[in-house]
Amino acid sequence: MSVALVWFRRDLRLQDNPALQAALDAGHVPVPVYIHAPHEEGDWAPGGASNAWLHRSLAALDADLRARGSALVLCQGDSQAELERLIEQTGAVAVYWNRKYEPATQPRDAKIKRELREKGIEAESHNGSLMFEPWDVATQQGGPYKVFTPFWRNALTRLQLPAPTRVPDRLPAHTAGGETLDAFGLAPSIPWDRQFWDHWQPGEAGAHEALTVFIDGALNGYREQRDLPDRVGTSLLSPHLHFGEIAPWQIVRRLQGERSASRDADIDGYIRELGWREFSYHLLHHFPQTPDHNLNPRFDQFQWAKPDADALRAWQQGRTGIPIVDAGLRELWATGYMHNRVRMIVASYLCKHMRQHWREGARWFWDTLVDADLANNTMGWQWVAGTGADAAPYFRIFNPVTQSQKFDPQARYITRWVPELAALPLKARFAPWQSPQLLAEHAPAYPALPLVDLGEGRDAALAAYRHTGWA
Ligand SMILES: Cc1cc2nc3c(=O)[nH]c(=O)nc-3n(C[C@H](O)[C@H](O)[C@H](O)COP(=O)(O)OP(=O)(O)OC[C@H]3O[C@@H](n4cnc5c(N)ncnc54)[C@H](O)[C@@H]3O)c2cc1C
Known part of the structure; x- marks a missing residue:
């Protein structure tokens, strides 16, 4: 043979x-x-x-x-x-x-x-690995899309799921030899990833198990719950998708089999999120410079603050004094993952209040996320920074305190990852610097003030934006 x-x-x-x-x-x-x-x-x-x-x-x-x-x-x-x-x-x-x-x-x-x-x-x-390869979907003029909704509307009209194929239980043996896996040096020599594996099971079986857990649980109510970081409200399939342990069309096939009147909206909502992944691959293919450069070149004149290694380290280590930001970065370090809503909040604080270049954040995520994916990460950072496709406008600046009050109203997520704030009354856990005595009494090791004051950071970001001349 x-x-x-x-x-x-x-x-x-x-x-x-x-x-x-x-x-x-x-x-x-x-x-x-x-x-x-x-x-x-x-x-x-x-x-x-x-x-x-x-x-x-x-x-x-x-x-x-x-x-x-x-x-x-x-x-x-x-x-x-x-x-x-x-x-x-x-x-x-x-x-x-x-x-x-x-x-x-x-x-x-x-x-x-x-x-x-x-x-x-x-x-x-x-x-x-894709439902639509980057060149499968094009505008009427034959070019790439820069806005998600028309991209996805067009894509959905072409959706054809491949028929399932099954590999036989026995495969022919071969005699080719190679190296050992340890020779690649992929596993950390200091086991900083020890906690990861309480959360994840890499590999094809782990991917399908995660999908089953999702279908039996968080899929029900996905559209409302996916923004709430204090619970498992999403599929946690991103690293499995990144490594191709599962294909998006396998997920969609299974979801189509789960349709019912009460589940349709959640299933459609979920498939739309998979659509963002498809869109990010479309963008990366057509704009291959974007992992390092603004997609929107008008931002090339934007005056970022001077690179500040100490501030960046405080952000990376979850010591900014803004609890929701610190919680996200600590979750990332402990589990290799961060909830999507919190990714947006920490990224916004870095790019807007701290005015550090989005590339710094993208690099940190690249090193620390188990789902680090060049297409998704690039699109995510440029979207938050306002420099990318279909991006949140730069002048729309997330207030991390109101974000946390809205999406983590009982501060459960904050308390899980910043446990030193647990003894504070609920209101103070969102903005502890506003209760200096309580903070000094109950969490003396936590920063007394935010790394960048929210009002000052916002004003400076807007001033820098105006300075570009196209505010
Ligand atoms: C600054 C920033 C950086 C990001 N970096 C990455 C990254 O490196 N790798 C990565 O996979 N995702 C990234 N995302 C997107 C998103 O945060 C994750 O895909 C999501 O949190 C993964 O969790 P989940 O699988 O439970 O998501 P679910 O809500 O269950 O979504 C299902 C799948 O849809 C896709 N998806 C969902 N939301 C998005 C989105 N906004 N953009 C692209 N695809 C999406 C993912 O493949 C995800 O696994 C980033 C978002 C931001 C704001």
């Missing part, structure tokens, strides 16, 4: 995996391969939390393959050289993979495909 390499990348699952399925359909013995090549990701090599997740996800994929009589071949170095070495070693006649969309790896993959074909090797790529 002929051999084909199946090059796993961000599609770390067996079921509904178009590249693996294509190799099987063509009658090849699939040799599953993962190549560790962070240096090929440009300035955006995966951060620490992503690597910790990847370590476990690869271990899970290998275990799933071994349970079927196959195994994951692990290598590191130059992707093309490693593929060519494995082709030589195994006699493979074909290489299959699912596409990635990041600016650094797209040209690499195109070159690999071209050069493999020139050598007479069949090279085939598939869509393994």
